Amino acid sequence: xxxxxxxxxxxxxxxxxxxxxLKGEEAFKKTKVLAWHKQITLRSLVxxxxxxxxxxxxxxxxxxxxxIIPSLNVAAGLLGFAVLKTYTALLSQFGLLKQPFTRQExxxxxxxVVASSGIAFSGxxxxxxxxxxxxxxxxxxxxxxxxxxxxxxxxxWMFAFLFAVSFVGxxxxxxxxxxxxxxxxxxxxxxxxxxxxxNSFHTPKGAKLARKQVSLLFKSFCGxxxxxxxxxxxxxxxxxxxxxxxxxGLQAYKQKFYFDFSSTYVGVGMICPYIINVxxxxxSIISWGIMWPLIEKKKGxxxxxxxxxxxxxxxxxxxxxxxxxxxxxxxxYHCVFMLTQTGCSLIAQLTKKKVSYSPQGENSDADNEAxxxxxxxxxxxxxxxxxxxxxxxxxxxxxxxxxVSVSHIFPQLKWYHILVAYxxxxxxxxxxxxxxxxxxWSLASNYGKIAILIFSGWVGLDNGGIIAGLASCGVMMSIVxxxxxxxxxxxxxxxxxxxxxxxxxxxxxxxxxxxAITPLVFWFFYKAYTIGDPEGTYPAPFGQVYRxxxxxxxxxxxxxxxxxxxxxxxxxxxxxxxxxxxxxxxRYETKYRxxxxxxxxxxxxxxxxxGGYFAIDMCLGSLILYLWERKNKQKAKDFSPAxxxxxxxxxxxxxxxxxxxxxxxxxxxxxxxxxxxxxNDKVETFLGGAR
Numbered sequence: 168x169x170x171x172x173x174x175x176x177x178x179x180x181x182x183x184x185x186x187x188x189l190k191g192e193e194a195f196k197k198t199k200v201l202a203w204h205k206q207i208t209l210r211s212l213v214x215x216x217x218x219x220x221x222x223x224x225x226x227x228x229x230x231x232x233x234x235i236i237p238s239l240n241v242a243a244g245l246l247g248f249a250v251l252k253t254y255t256a257l258l259s260q261f262g263l264l265k266q267p268f269t270r271q272e273x274x275x276x277x278x279x280v281v282a283s284s285g286i287a288f289s290g291x292x293x294x295x296x297x298x299x300x301x302x303x304x305x306x307x308x309x310x311x312x313x314x315x316x317x318x319x320x321x322x323x324w325m326f327a328f329l330f331a332v333s334f335v336g337x338x339x340x341x342x343x344x345x346x347x348x349x350x351x352x353x354x355x356x357x358x359x360x361x362x363x364x365x366n367s368f369h370t371p372k373g374a375k376l377a378r379k380q381v382s383l384l385f386k387s388f389c390g391x392x393x394x395x396x397x398x399x400x401x402x403x404x405x406x407x408x409x410x411x412x413x414x415x416g417l418q419a420y421k422q423k424f425y426f427d428f429s430s431t432y433v434g435v436g437m438i439c440p441y442i443i444n445v446x447x448x449x450x451s452i453i454s455w456g457i458m459w460p461l462i463e464k465k466k467g468x469x470x471x472x473x474x475x476x477x478x479x480x481x482x483x484x485x486x487x488x489x490x491x492x493x494x495x496x497x498x499x500y501h502c503v504f505m506l507t508q509t510g511c512s513l514i515a516q517l518t519k520k521k522v523s524y525s526p527q528g529e530n531s532d533a534d535n536e537a538x539x540x541x542x543x544x545x546x547x548x549x550x551x552x553x554x555x556x557x558x559x560x561x562x563x564x565x566x567x568x569x570x571v572s573v574s575h576i577f578p579q580l581k582w583y584h585i586l587v588a589y590x591x592x593x594x595x596x597x598x599x600x601x602x603x604x605x606x607x608w609s610l611a612s613n614y615g616k617i618a619i620l621i622f623s624g625w626v627g628l629d630n631g632g633i634i635a636g637l638a639s640c641g642v643m644m645s646i647v648x649x650x651x652x653x654x655x656x657x658x659x660x661x662x663x664x665x666x667x668x669x670x671x672x673x674x675x676x677x678x679x680x681x682x683a684i685t686p687l688v689f690w691f692f693y694k695a696y697t698i699g700d701p702e703g704t705y706p707a708p709f710g711q712v713y714r715x716x717x718x719x720x721x722x723x724x725x726x727x728x729x730x731x732x733x734x735x736x737x738x739x740x741x742x743x744x745x746x747x748x749x750x751x752x753x754r755y756e757t758k759y760r761x762x763x764x765x766x767x768x769x770x771x772x773x774x775x776x777x778g779g780y781f782a783i784d785m786c787l788g789s790l791i792l793y794l795w796e797r798k799n800k801q802k803a804k805d806f807s808p809a810x811x812x813x814x815x816x817x818x819x820x821x822x823x824x825x826x827x828x829x830x831x832x833x834x835x836x837x838x839x840x841x842x843x844x845x846x847n848d849k850v851e852t853f854l855g856g857a858r
Contacts, residue, residue, distance in 0.1 A: 203666030215279035230293035242812035247276035279677035286681025292689035297710030336649035338561035353604025358658030391817025423778020434814030436788020450771030451779025492735035493772035496742030498613030579631030596650035611648035623720030636717035695826035
């Protein structure tokens with residue numbers, strides 16, 4: 168899920184779209200569609216690079232804090248439109264504009280930016296790569312903190328690994344684009360909604376609305392940035408400043424219940440569906456409000472009282488492994504469900520009569536309603552073919568390069584392990600891309616976790632199984648994630664008349680940008696702050712979670728503290744039951760739509776490790792949106808994504824100057840901290856005695 172999954176947190180604006188609004192090629196009949204190589208312009212690539220840097224900072228910061236990442240497609244499309252529209256308008260004023268700004272060029276920018284920022288997730292700098300570091304390993308105990316089961320993070324091998332594995336998935340799914348888009352007519356809701364957004368920007372009415380959205384985005388961006396700058400003055404160290412404000416009292420603050428004044432997560436809460444935010448709050452209450460205080464009372468009985476707070480054999484172990492159990496339960500359920508759904512859907516498609524795809528068949532009436540638009544889109548979609556031999560040769564050659572490179576970077580993972588992964592990966596990439604077309608859910612991270620369990624157990628602890636499992640996760644996630652992302656882009660291109668070749672090369676260019684930018688952005692934070700400290704500014708929760716999964720793969724249940732296994736099993740099945748109830752209600756109970764009120768298991772699991780402070784931020788975002796919708800639903804629908812994107816971008820980008828100040832050794836001048844009355848008396852007495 169969010170933060171861990173690449174796109175399970177489906178933004179509200181992607182939940183529904185008006186299918187009739189897509190049938191609008193008549194509005195563009197006077198606009199010439201340029202050749203595919205002219206759709207990829209120098210100005211679009213420069214814009215894409217700048218926005219890629221911005222979005223990589225945003226995704227990296229989200230990864231390092233809570234790991235919840237909403238879809239940023241709307242922000243990418245909106246900012247791409249704003250930048251190039253402003254640039255071309257200025258050129259036009261001076262009579263220097265040679266090529267008008269088109270929706271195909273807008274699609275290229277959006278594709279590049281999303282592909283690049285996608286590497287910030289699937290690249291795993293804040294998850295499986297960070298889990299390899301000795302610092303994270305030390306939190307799990309001496310048994311796994313051995314040279315063969317750790318790897319120091321270095322830019323050299325991080326660059327090499329990302330470039331070796333990130334392009335293979337692009338070639339695994341290309342031959343199936345016509346079947347997915349034209350024959351099976353898969354929806355790809357995010358790709359479709361992005362196309363609708365871009366198409367609307369380039370119509371007169373849509374362009375007027377876009378200008379208002381850009382204005383609001385800029386205002387909220389500035390406000391968020393300035394507020395983050397203001398907060399910095401009061402936070403000279405961890406535990407200081409507005410982010411440590413005990414909103415609901417000191418006891419609640421101790422249990423991680425407080426509002427931390429993060430405009431980023433208020434914005435994320437406005438984008439995520441209500442049930443995601445409520446699920447986070449429910450998970451916080453169950454864990455930090457009930458379970459952890461009760462287990463803490465067993466200190467000295469269930470676990471040693473002498474263990475450090477970060478030890479996985481103490482209270483931290485219960486937090487990590489119960490969260491892992493819920494995440495694995497949710498992931499395994501969705502993998503099985505998606506594979507079953509994909510199989511059933513394919514069987515249904517294959518058993519249909521061939522005539523059902525013909526304009527003269529039984530669906531001809533429905534086809535004729537949009538025959539004009541469909542014909543135009545099909546003509547352009549089929550115009551620039553990507554030969555099958557190119558896709559096949561590309562996959563084989565890149566797989567060989569990857570096998571040699573990855574086995575050299577990680578000697579613990581032998582060439583035959585990687586070969587097995589690449590033999591299995593195309594099947595999983597197809598299933599993920601097909602399932603994503605049906606539901607908009609990418610299960611890349613779930614396939615990655617399963618790869619960790621399989622390959623870490625196969626290699627074994629003494630042979631470096633922890634590193635092997637984490638590295639195999641990177642190989643699998645990169646293929647499966649990029650395959651579904653590319654198919655989403657093909658759908659967007661189909662609906663905006665962008666050439667499949669321009670989409671493919673945009674994805675390749677965006678992926679290359681991501682491979683270059685992501686390690687540098689991560690390194691920026693890694694050198695400026697202590698990354699992975701559970702009590703620090705950047706706890707990077709999934710570094711510990713992914714290493715914990717790999718530890719389970721090599722050591723089994725012996726790695727768990729007392730009674731942790733029982734709790735893990737209980738919550739593993741609770742996660743599965745929650746999903747079963749949700750899907751049964753969604754299928755059989757349609758009158759009241761009760762499935763909308765069933766919490767999301769993955770979302771519930773994240774606060775088990777981190778606490779509820781960010782859930783409160785996100786619930787505040789939901790409350791703002793709810794009140795806005797009550798007042799004016801249409802305005803809320805039109806402008807809430809822009810407001811939310813500005814809030815996210817502003818505070819996230821303050822991380823750049825803040826990190827520069829930290830690297831330069833400059834600290835904030837004030838520490839604003841809060842004490843109880845009794846502690847304050849002691850401080851006053853101490854200070855009085857010191858005088």
